[in-house]
Amino acid sequence: MALEPSVPLYIDINMSDLTKILLDESELPTAWYNIVPDLPTPPPPPLHPGTHQPIGPDDLAPLFPMALIEQEVSAERYIDIPEEVREVYKLWRPSPLYRARRLEKALGTPARIYYKYEGVSPAGSHKPNTAVPQAYYNAQAGVKRITTETGAGQWGSAMSFACAQFGLELEVWQVAASFTQKPYRGSMIRTWGATIHSSPSDLTEAGRAILASYPDSPGSLGIAISEAVEMAVKDEDTKYALGSVLNHVLLHQTVIGEEALKQFAKVGDTPDVIVGCTGGGSNFAGLTFPFLREKLGGSINPRVIAVEPAACPSLTKGEYRYDFGDTAGMTPLVKMHTLGHDFVPDPIHAGGLRYHGMSPLISHMYEEDLFEAEAIGQVECFEAAVQFARTEGIVPAPEPSHALAGTIREALKAKEDGEERVILTALCGHGHFDMAAYDAYFSSELHDYDYPEAKIADAMSRVPVIDG
Amino acid sequence: MALEPSVPLYIDINMSDLTKILLDESELPTAWYNIVPDLPTPPPPPLHPGTHQPIGPDDLAPLFPMALIEQEVSAERYIDIPEEVREVYKLWRPSPLYRARRLEKALGTPARIYYKYEGVSPAGSHKPNTAVPQAYYNAQAGVKRITTETGAGQWGSAMSFACAQFGLELEVWQVAASFTQKPYRGSMIRTWGATIHSSPSDLTEAGRAILASYPDSPGSLGIAISEAVEMAVKDEDTKYALGSVLNHVLLHQTVIGEEALKQFAKVGDTPDVIVGCTGGGSNFAGLTFPFLREKLGGSINPRVIAVEPAACPSLTKGEYRYDFGDTAGMTPLVKMHTLGHDFVPDPIHAGGLRYHGMSPLISHMYEEDLFEAEAIGQVECFEAAVQFARTEGIVPAPEPSHALAGTIREALKAKEDGEERVILTALCGHGHFDMAAYDAYFSSELHDYDYPEAKIADAMSRVPVIDG
Numbered sequence: 001m002a003l004e005p006s007v008p009l010y011i012d013i014n015m016s017d018l019t020k021i022l023l024d025e026s027e028l029p030t031a032w033y034n035i036v037p038d039l040p041t042p043p044p045p046p047l048h049p050g051t052h053q054p055i056g057p058d059d060l061a062p063l064f065p066m067a068l069i070e071q072e073v074s075a076e077r078y079i080d081i082p083e084e085v086r087e088v089y090k091l092w093r094p095s096p097l098y099r100a101r102r103l104e105k106a107l108g109t110p111a112r113i114y115y116k117y118e119g120v121s122p123a124g125s126h127k128p129n130t131a132v133p134q135a136y137y138n139a140q141a142g143v144k145r146i147t148t149e150t151g152a153g154q155w156g157s158a159m160s161f162a163c164a165q166f167g168l169e170l171e172v173w174q175v176a177a178s179f180t181q182k183p184y185r186g187s188m189i190r191t192w193g194a195t196i197h198s199s200p201s202d203l204t205e206a207g208r209a210i211l212a213s214y215p216d217s218p219g220s221l222g223i224a225i226s227e228a229v230e231m232a233v234k235d236e237d238t239k240y241a242l243g244s245v246l247n248h249v250l251l252h253q254t255v256i257g258e259e260a261l262k263q264f265a266k267v268g269d270t271p272d273v274i275v276g277c278t279g280g281g282s283n284f285a286g287l288t289f290p291f292l293r294e295k296l297g298g299s300i301n302p303r304v305i306a307v308e309p310a311a312c313p314s315l316t317k318g319e320y321r322y323d324f325g326d327t328a329g330m331t332p333l334v335k336m337h338t339l340g341h342d343f344v345p346d347p348i349h350a351g352g353l354r355y356h357g358m359s360p361l362i363s364h365m366y367e368e369d370l371f372e373a374e375a376i377g378q379v380e381c382f383e384a385a386v387q388f389a390r391t392e393g394i395v396p397a398p399e400p401s402h403a404l405a406g407t408i409r410e411a412l413k414a415k416e417d418g419e420e421r422v423i424l425t426a427l428c429g430h431g432h433f434d435m436a437a438y439d440a441y442f443s444s445e446l447h448d449y450d451y452p453e454a455k456i457a458d459a460m461s462r463v464p465v466i467d468g
Numbered sequence: 469m470a471l472e473p474s475v476p477l478y479i480d481i482n483m484s485d486l487t488k489i490l491l492d493e494s495e496l497p498t499a500w501y502n503i504v505p506d507l508p509t510p511p512p513p514p515l516h517p518g519t520h521q522p523i524g525p526d527d528l529a530p531l532f533p534m535a536l537i538e539q540e541v542s543a544e545r546y547i548d549i550p551e552e553v554r555e556v557y558k559l560w561r562p563s564p565l566y567r568a569r570r571l572e573k574a575l576g577t578p579a580r581i582y583y584k585y586e587g588v589s590p591a592g593s594h595k596p597n598t599a600v601p602q603a604y605y606n607a608q609a610g611v612k613r614i615t616t617e618t619g620a621g622q623w624g625s626a627m628s629f630a631c632a633q634f635g636l637e638l639e640v641w642q643v644a645a646s647f648t649q650k651p652y653r654g655s656m657i658r659t660w661g662a663t664i665h666s667s668p669s670d671l672t673e674a675g676r677a678i679l680a681s682y683p684d685s686p687g688s689l690g691i692a693i694s695e696a697v698e699m700a701v702k703d704e705d706t707k708y709a710l711g712s713v714l715n716h717v718l719l720h721q722t723v724i725g726e727e728a729l730k731q732f733a734k735v736g737d738t739p740d741v742i743v744g745c746t747g748g749g750s751n752f753a754g755l756t757f758p759f760l761r762e763k764l765g766g767s768i769n770p771r772v773i774a775v776e777p778a779a780c781p782s783l784t785k786g787e788y789r790y791d792f793g794d795t796a797g798m799t800p801l802v803k804m805h806t807l808g809h810d811f812v813p814d815p816i817h818a819g820g821l822r823y824h825g826m827s828p829l830i831s832h833m834y835e836e837d838l839f840e841a842e843a844i845g846q847v848e849c850f851e852a853a854v855q856f857a858r859t860e861g862i863v864p865a866p867e868p869s870h871a872l873a874g875t876i877r878e879a880l881k882a883k884e885d886g887e888e889r890v891i892l893t894a895l896c897g898h899g900h901f902d903m904a905a906y907d908a909y910f911s912s913e914l915h916d917y918d919y920p921e922a923k924i925a926d927a928m929s930r931v932p933v934i935d936g
Contacts (some may be wrong), residue, residue, distance in 0.1 A: 018493055020558065020559075021492060022490060022492070025486055025487060025488065034556060046932075087487070090487035092861075098559075121861075122589065122861030122863070163862055164857075164858045164859075165570075165861075186862060187906045187907045187910075188903060188906075190861055190906070190907075191854060191857050191858075191908050192857060192858060192909075193858055194549065275843035328740060389632075389659050390661055390662060391632075393559045393560075393589075393590030393629055395590070395659055425506060432652075432900035432901065433900065435651075435655035436655070438655045438656075438659050442658050465560035
């Protein structure tokens with residue numbers, strides 16, 4: 001089976017020996033891919049939290065510039081990447097596709113394993129793929145300042161890098177516990193010129209209300225979102241930015257999969273299995289949507305697998321229902337796989353995979369059986385990460401260690417079956433700011449948590465009941 | 469003036485618009501370049517510390533495998549890179565050459581600035597360029613275990629990555645102060661499978677002797693070297709590895725400059741000024757030696773500038789004399805620019821530039837006027853690093869911030885002179901494990917130290933007096 005549509009197919013024999021499959025800057029994609037018009041049925045609309053009626057573009061206007069709102073609801077299959085965004089992408093893109101020869105050998109598998117590496121970005125993950133266009137469209141719209149939240153700091157640092165490129169001010173509210181425990185992402189955010197606040201802060205009504213009751217609050221992503229949104233809404237020159245979950249964020253990430261398609265065409269190979277990790281879902285979408293386009297078009301037929309943490313199993317254990325995107329229940333209601341908007345997952349090290357819900361678009365596609373999902377405990381994930389580091393060199397972030405654990409499972413299945421399967425995975429970031437998690441692993445302080453059934457049931461009891 | 473010798477020259481017009489100039493894996497150099505036979509006069513030999521007679525290969529045999537000793541004294545201009553080493557290099561090499569368009573714009577300079585980025589290696593610096601062949605030649609010689617020392621941890625992590633690739637055990641002695649204050653390089657070292665000890669340790673006679681007198685000793689690179697050497701000497705299956713200073717280390721690093729020559733040929737440009745930072749000198753040598761070959765051959769004529777910290781100014785303020793390579797005076801005597809073997813520099817953040825001496829080969833070349841040197845204080849270096857991060861994206865390590873400060877000085881001179889100069893610099897690593905230094909900068913706790921004249925005079929008074 002070979003790739004054809006939208007990809008110039010040529011096979012260079014020498015290329016099959018490569019470790020890294022690179023593209024020239026001239027091969028950087030010129031458009032993002034919007035999967036929505038290609039789906040069998042459209043995803044359900046977001047609803048106004050008060051009226052339970054579908055929301056329109058105007059409801060989002062206080063938060064986002066119109067160009068991003070248009071992308072959020074677009075029915076176009078392709079959206080051109082502005083030249084200014086492509087120029088910044090070129091600081092690290094096209095990103096390399098690696099053939100994991102050393103990992104294959106260590107596993108003794110007949111599978112050919114490829115990984116698309118996004119840790120080459122200045123911020124060290126896939127997040128700048130959307131941070132850069134978000135900063136660009138805001139700058140184009142005359143916005144002066146952006147607010148956002150961050151947990152461990154991946155998103156905040158990506159956004160501060162992007163804002164430096166377009167001369168925008170940025171204020172980041174970071175969850176207090178991370179602000180204290182992981183100070184170096186904050187140092188990076190300051191290096192790129194942004195301001196960082198510990199959340200809850202005394203700068204917002206939302207923050208002050210919480211501090212009044214809990215002066216030592218460790219904060220939460222939900223609280224940080226409330227603070228960033230409040231600051232954006234009350235100032236006309238200020239907008240808000242979100243790093244995952246929304247359609248336009250997923251759209252921007254498709255540059256990953258578009259590049260990977262071209263890279264596979266170069267080596268004349270086609271993935272049989274694609275494995276990504278899912279938190280909010282943006283990296284998974286970025287890698288897989290272009291391949292799912294080809295699958296829907298009938299030219300290839302890979303199995304696609306989303307791997308999530310056993311401690312936060314929104315796809316495999318959550319219900320597909322309308323729920324709030326934030327803890328406090330201030331956002332629109334979106335139909336998604338949810339564990340309940342006030343579900344607090346156990347403190348696993350993959351901070352980026354601790355969201356209570358799943359992107360509505362990905363949730364809808366899961367209902368349409370476009371991909372599979374599995375949940376894996378963090379000990380198996382760190383075992384995979386260490387094996388990967390010792391063979392392939394790169395030390396992975398805790399989030400993609402889930403994708404690596406899923407990949408190793410598939411590679412060992414291929415060995416059992418004696419089949420030459422081709423596996424593609426996404427290494428969405430390096431672990432340079434996550435070494436404390438590795439320390440925990442080596443000192444045997446890392447453990448799996450029980451399946452949080454009772455906690456999920458409790459949180460789900462507070463999810464609003466919506467008709468339709 | 470155009471490049472020709474040993475470089476296929478072709479100019480692709482489109483290439484002049486590139487942000488990154490990449491090479492294919494097929495363009496990875498096949499040989500390292502040994503500059504010694506091309507020098508007007510040979511460098512003075514190392515001397516035995518007892519007899520003051522030139523040492524021979526046998527004196528080094530307890531420490532290094534014979535293949536590396538042969539490289540240390542080789543008179544061959546080119547030494548083939550073994551295929552096994554090239555295969556591991558391909559995990560990150562050829563490394564990108566960037567055109568710093570955004571920095572140029574911010575400076576308003578007519579200069580074209582290029583930087584060769586070595587932070588793409590798994591360990592995040594240029595160090596794996598020599599760690600990989602050192603591990604390879606040891607494995608070939610049947611060595612089972614390697615010992616080494618590390619300060620802040622760059623070299624220890626590079627060596628642990630390399631040993632994982634060739635199935636060698638590695639034990640790293642890390643200076644106690646860094647072991648405690650910068651734990652995450654140690655986490656990385658463990659992730660790649662090596663063992664790390666705080667130095668002084670109770671595992672060696674050298675360590676126990678120091679602990680007996682100073683139980684809370686913060687350690688020093690000199691002590692750590694003594695411990696690693698002691699362990700290597702007393703076990704036949706164990707050898708020792710050094711990350712800079714020696715000829716074979718500089719040799720391995722020339723892969724950087726060989727690639728850069730090819731990359732310049734691709735864009736049809738030629739550097740007028742080349743700026744690198746110097747600690748032990750290996751990154752500076754790696755970038756500049758192939759260009760100095762072309763300069764000695766008369767085809768190009770760049771100015772070459774070594775930038776060192778004002779707090780540890782071995783080239784600009786040191787004397788060119790025979791001295792010990794370590795603090796305790798256990799190594800052979802080598803003729804080099806030295807501040808005195810027991811000189812302890814002020815605690816600047818560029819840990820990799822705090823060595824008391826300079827590579828003997830580079831010292832000899834400095835005496836032959838093959839390049840210039842200047843010393844810059846760390847505040848100017850961090851200003852340069854922050855300006856670089858906000859324009860080019862990458863957050864630099866404190867060591868190459870010295871090269872960046874020198875580059876910015878040259879770019880501003882070009883502006884003053886109204887001249888279109890081409891500047892090449894080496895960004896030898898990222899700063900992901902050095903963010904505490906940026907915190908110090910932003911909290912105004914970073915300051916320059918006075919020129920350490922009295923300390924240097926004191927240390928120099930204990931340098932042995934050798935005839936010849």
